[in-house]
Amino acid sequence: MLCQRLLTRVLQTRAFSTAPTLSYEYIITETKGEKNNVGFIKLNRFKALNALCSPLMTEVSEALTGFETDPKIGAVVITGSDRAFAAGADIGEMQNMEFPEVYTKQFLTKWSFLKQARKPVIAAVNGFALGGGCEVAMMCDIIYAGEKAFFGQPEINLGVIPGAGGTQRLVRAIGKSKAMEMVLTGEKMSAQDAEKAGLVSKVFPVEEVVGEAIKLGERIAGMSKVAAAMAKECVNAADNLSLDEGERLEKRMFHSLFACKDQKIGMTAFLEKKQPEWTDS
Incomplete structure (x- = not known):
């Protein structure tokens, strides 16, 4: 009985209440791997450099819900395009927001569904992972990066600060001094420097990073x-x-x-x- 309760806890989570949908506007979902045991989410706002608008993040939440509750899936890979994993939160969506709206609606708070996932989530990052894109990558459990990827928290250039955990997770990943420099200047970090600093697990050629992330997902999905x-x-x-x-x-x-x-x-x-x-x- 104890193990059954533990298994139920693993495969279910109260944080996810939205039923998964079969088709999406802003993302593409598939299952990958020889045993189709790796969930795959591809951000698909190509012209907007995968800017993270609220509808896109809702779709990611729904897709992740489906993979979380599917007993065949043992890991999930999230990626973007070769040009951008995600270039940040959607500035056009945020520009005219006022304090009462962002406060009462808890803007960005619901992004925490990513860190609440029980199954391991791997970010496969090519191109820019800036602002919210960097924060989403850091919410994942493992980051694989393409050799031309860049990470950064450039919110200071917009007169704001990171709002989805960037100041907290970046410090834990790379230390206070480097994190402070990036947050206060908006300076970007290359994939190679991110690997040296501990933000990224491994760096691969651009055309290989997604495949390597899926291989890692398969390896993890092959465990208990x-x-x-x-x-x-x-x-x-x-x-x-x-x-x-x-x-x-x-x-x-x-x-x-x-x-x-x-x-x-x-x-x-x-x-x-x-x-x-x-x-x-």
Whole structure:
């Protein structure tokens, strides 16, 4: 019973209440991989450099909801075009907004659905990932970048600051000094520098980054979904917990997995030198 409750927690989330749709205006969705076990979301506002308007983000939320609740999907890849992952939030949408509107409607707050996803999410970034685009990439669990990608938080040039977690996640990713410089000047960081700083996991040629992200998604999707979700939860918790609190959470999760079939399957397969056949239970 304990493992069944854990599995239910992995495959469902109260944060997602919108049913997925089959077609979209601003994104393209598919399943990828030899086993069709990787969800794929492509931002598709090409002429606007994938500017992140509210309808686009609603569609991403709906698509991610569908992948979250699909038991076949073990990971999700989000990408844009070769020219731009996303060049920022839609300035045309924001320009004439007033304080009461952005405050009462909690503008940008709902973007947090990305960080609440239980299944691992990989950003495959080519071109510009600026402003909201950089923030969306940082909300993902792993970033793979094309060699011509650029990251930045240029909101200061518009008389505002990052509003979807940029000041917080950038500090955690690359440290205070580099983050402060980028936020206060709007200066961009190349893919190569982003890899050195720890913002990006790996850099690939432009034409390879999406394929490599899908391969990574396939590898993750081939693991026990219960264990993968718990591992993700523990790693993400490290930002908000002390070391002692984080270790307590990790131990609790580790112990919980001994109530699941996959723990027995994995350890038995290791000792018998076989490939495990996960049941995700």
